[in-house]
Amino acid sequence: EVQLVESxxxxxxxxxxxxxxxxxxxxxxxxFPMAWVRQAPKKGLEWVASISSGGGxxxxxxxxxxxxxxxxxxxxxxxxxxxxxxxSEDTASYYCARYTTLDYWGQGVMVTVSS
Amino acid sequence: xxxxxxxxxxxSASLGETISIECRASExxxxxxxxxxxxxxxxxxxxxxxxxxxQDGVPSRFSGSGSGTQYxxxxxxxxxxxxxxxxxxxxxxxxxxxxxxxxLEIK
Numbered sequence: 001e002v003q004l005v006e007s008x009x010x011x012x013x014x015x016x017x018x019x020x021x022x023x024x025x026x027x028x029x030x031x032f033p034m035a036w037v038r039q040a041p042k043k044g045l046e047w048v049a050s051i052s053s054g055g056g057x058x059x060x061x062x063x064x065x066x067x068x069x070x071x072x073x074x075x076x077x078x079x080x081x082x083x084x085x086x087x088s089e090d091t092a093s094y095y096c097a098r099y100t101t102l103d104y105w106g107q108g109v110m111v112t113v114s115s
Numbered sequence: 116x117x118x119x120x121x122x123x124x125x126x127s128a129s130l131g132e133t134i135s136i137e138c139r140a141s142e143x144x145x146x147x148x149x150x151x152x153x154x155x156x157x158x159x160x161x162x163x164x165x166x167x168x169x170q171d172g173v174p175s176r177f178s179g180s181g182s183g184t185q186y187x188x189x190x191x192x193x194x195x196x197x198x199x200x201x202x203x204x205x206x207x208x209x210x211x212x213x214x215x216x217x218x219l220e221i222k
Contacts (some may be wrong), residue, residue: 103170105160
């Protein structure tokens, strides 16, 4: 059974950093590109980052480019999202998902950016 | 960026009714279109990918169609468990973009 379990969320002050993790199991992690998607409270979905299966290719929307960094450790079957210079508008639930069809999603982790 | 215009924003349907949700892309997305269902407090679940391919385990009352810039999701025979939010996603070009969502309720 495919499982994706996010961790690392919490309350953080504006301008500070936070690193999310997503532990994968039930499939060959190293064979799949992965993605992060977020959802602000009571809002729609927003794609945040994608990474190729080997980690050599990363992609971001303009809203987070230069502030967020997606990475992966295929030996540990773990996906990461390093979030720097956080803003109030980054407050959301963050989901990791298996790319390219986003066929499996984690349960999500809440990130609240507030002073 | 490719804009995804989803309609309607909300929909109320009776049990057994057939409903449709539409997504229009601002440019041709070559059937790189997926549909997701999200129930309250849960993560999204993939229903349809590549515009018309049913994800494993998804009931056959769900179907997708469309091409070019116009796509639709149909539920043939609304069931109580179909209540929730529905989103489309274009995967043709970065940045990936979602529709704004449709809230589906039982009448």
